[in-house]
Amino acid sequence: MESSREFRVLATSGAARAGILTTPHGDIPTPAFMPVATQGSVKALTPEEVEAAGARIILANAYHLYLRPGVDVVRELGGLHAFTGWKGPVLTDSGGFQAFSLGSLRKISDEGILFRSHIDGSEHLFTPEAAILYQEALGADIIMCLDQCIAYGESQDAVRLAMERTHLWAARCKEAHHGTRASNGQALFGIVQGGLFPDLRAESVEHIASLGFDGYAVGGLGVGEPKGPMYDMTEKVGMLLPKDQPRYLMGVGSPEDLVESVARGMDLFDCALPTRVARNGALFTPLGRVDVTNRRFKGVSGPLQEGCDCYTCRKFSLAYLHHLFKSRELLGLRLASIHNLRFVLGLMENIRTAILEDRFLSFRDSFLSTYVPTSEPARLSQKEAWMEARRIK
Secondary structure (H helix, E strand, O other), X not given: OOHHHOEEEEEEEOOEEEEEEEEOOEEEEEOEEEEXXXXXXXXXXXXXXHHHOOOOOEEEEHHHHHXXXXXXXXXXXXXXXXHHOOOOOEEEEOOHHHHHHOHHHEEEOOOOEEEEOOOOOOEEEEOHHHHHHHHHHHOOOEEEOOOOOOOOOOOHHHHHHHHHHHHXXXXXXXXXXXXXXXXXXXXXXXXXXXOOOXXXXXXXXXXXXXXXXXXXXEOXXXXXXXXXXXXXXXXXXXXXXXXXXXXXXXXXXXXXXHHHHHOOOOOEEEEOHHHHHHOOOEEEEOOEEEEOOXXXXXXXXXXXXXXXXXXXXXXXXXXXXXHHHHOOOXXXXXXXXXXXXXXXXXXXXXXXXXXXXXXXXXXXXXXXXXXXXXXXXXXXXXXXXXXXXHOOO
């Protein structure tokens, strides 16, 4: 592996790992959470604000950037870093998740994914080779294989078909990435699929690992299944993945899931959840989420979270946040997003410190003893509503 894309595990505490992932645009201390900048922007925030919140890497989406403004536009303007103003590492998703979330707008075959643009209805074929070409042109530090993510509740036969197609595409992605174009230090991650079927997951890990990627992602979790089975499968896969390479659990970002998934050996995470719920007035605290629009906060003079070092909590009262949301002021969305992002990124910093000091298990127990997650029925209902809103009939 080239020095510009090296990964080193520095310490463990149980199955939890603390490491350093080196990229052409800087080192990433792990475990790490990647704020989602789907179209090159973390919604409502500047790159400086995202960095101030503690982010060391962000995630952008090759499919969306391909549609708008276009890969060629980004490349001609200097790549994602110059185009967006973000100076740190960038990971790009290949577009495989859109094959799941935009179900009515795509057709999947072994050749690739035929998308109908949600912007103008035009058709675009994403093959594994094209997905690699576009991500290389965007200039990301870490790029992902094209995969087929499948919904929770599908039959084992359907999950196997998607897994085998993911394997086929992974080999083609690896071949497309091989050679002089990879000399810029871009790391290519393979993706493990297999749903909640242990035998399929084991088969997928073995196959994807045999292809020899720079890192390994776990896809197809956090797609509507209950938390218990998700944690169980994360643990099973974590025990099988190569120990000397980074492990990326895709699409997971609630505070309790981050803690539990680090405990099962995962290193990298991404999710739009922290900023998405912030824009709806749901703010993270050590005791769980609070709804800032609740009338009980109308006259509260103190900050949302005592001791929080984010800009929002240092400068503004809970009463002011309540007022901004009730008045539908855009500043409320920005301040809420800053706080939630800082809460999650600060949590990751505390997790890393606990691992380095070999006290992660006690940290985990302490955090989970006070943090109250969103109820399971409410969470699943919210997830389904979000997914349904993305599916254009």
